[in-house]
Amino acid sequence: MKKKIGFGDIEQSVYNAVLKAGVILPEDVKAALQKAYMDEASSGSARESRSTSVISKILENLDAAEKMRIPMCQDTGMVIIFADIGTEASVNLSDIDNAVNTGIAAAFSDGYFRKSVVSDPLFGRENTGNNLPAVIYHQLVPGNLLTLQLMLKGFGSENCSGLVMLNPTAGIQGVISAVTGIVAEAGGKPCPPIIAGVGIGGTADRAMQLSKRALLRDVLDRHPDSRYAELEEQILLQLNGLHIGPGGLGGVTTAMAVKVEAESTHIAGLPVGVSISCWADRKQKIVLGEE
C-alpha cells in the first residue's frame, strides 16, 4: 500500500513550512546561538561586550518574531527546495513544482514576508510580486516518499558565495585555505555567526549545489565519514581564528558550524564550492507519503 501524495498535500505542507521557517528558527540553530553566546561571554576577549551584545540582540529578535508572528529578518530570501522524489512514490510529477510554488506564494502573502524576487536579473528587474520562482533541485531516490527540504536564502549571505577550482594535488590544506579565504573576504557582510556549507568534488556547478545541500544538515550533527568530520572541525577552527565575530564586530565565533558534502570528481580537478548561511539558517524538512 502506498499513500497517494496529492497536489493539496504538497501545497499545504510547503505553505506551513515556509511560514514557520521565516518566523521560528530551528532548535539546532537556536542551540548553536546559545552556545556561541556562552563562548563569547567566557572568551575574555576585549571585544566580549560587543559580541555578546550582538548575540543577545539576535535572541531577543527571535522572541520578538515569534511573539509578533512576523519574519525574524526582512530578507525572507529566495526559496530553495531540494525535492527528493522516491521512484515508487505515488505522486503526479507535474504536480510537484506547481504545488510547491503555490504554497510558497500563499505563505509569502499571508506571512507578511517581503517579496524579493525580480523576473529578469538584468533588464528591468521587475518584482514578480509573489517571490516566485523558487529554485528547485529534483533528484530521484529509491522508495515511495517525497522529501522536500527547503531553505529561505537571504542574499546578504548569498552574495558571499564562492567557488574555487583547485588543482587535484591541493589536498586538505588547499581546501581549508579556499574556504577560509572566501569567509575572510565576506567579513561581516553575511551576518555572522555563519554556517558554512562546503561542496567538494563533482563539477563547478555540482560543487555549488552540494554546498547548498550541506546547509540543510543539522547544525549539531557530525559527518558520518570520520575523515570529513575531522575536516569540518579543522575548517571551523580556522574560520573562528579569523575573529570576524558576531556581526563582524570581532569575537571568537565567526562560524557556528561547517558542513561538508563530497562527491566523485575528475582526475584533473578538485572543485570547492562554498555557500554561506547567515545566523538565520531558516530550513525545514517535509516528508510526504508515509503510512
Place this chain on the structure above:
Amino acid sequence: MERSVRSLSLPMSRKIAADLCAGDEILLSGTMLVGRDQVHEQFHKIIKAGKVLPVPLEGETIFYMGPAPAPEGAVIGSCGPTTSSRMDPFTPELLDAGLVGMIGKGPRSSAVQEAVIRNGAVYFYAFGGCGALYAQKVTSIVCLAFQEFGPEALYRITIKDFPVIAAMDSRGVSIL
C-alpha cells in the same frame, strides 16, 4: 564590564556626529531616511544631472533597509539592516552633500571611510537579521519618493530607542 548606552536624537548636527566614538552603544530616537540600492542609484543620477534631490540631506541619517509588508494594525513589518557595502560606490557623494549618518551592516570601503572623516560623519552598525526587533522601534513611516520601487522606495521613519553601535567614526576609528 558595565556597558553604557547613550541616547541620541535624529536628525543630528555635524558636530554631534563628529563627536561619536566607534564602539559607542547608542539608542536612536527621532526621524531618519530609509533607502537602499535603488534610492542610491537614483540619488546618484539626480546629483550627476545637477538636479535637486527629493529631500535635502543636511543633518540626515539614512538606514539601509527594505521593509517587509506591515501586518494589519502594525506600523511596519520586519525591518532590519541590509549589507552596506553595496551602497559604497554612491556614499561619498551623499556625505559630501550633507548626509551625516548611515545605518547598515558589514564593512565599508576605504573611499567611504575617507568621506566619513572628511565630512565628520558616522556609520552605525545595526544588528543584522534583527528585523522583528527593529519593527518594534518604528512608530511611523511615510514614503517620500520612488514609490514604484516598493520596499526599495525612499521612506522617512520615526523611531524610538533604536539600538545601534557606532562602527566607523570621524577620527578614522572603525570596529569593523
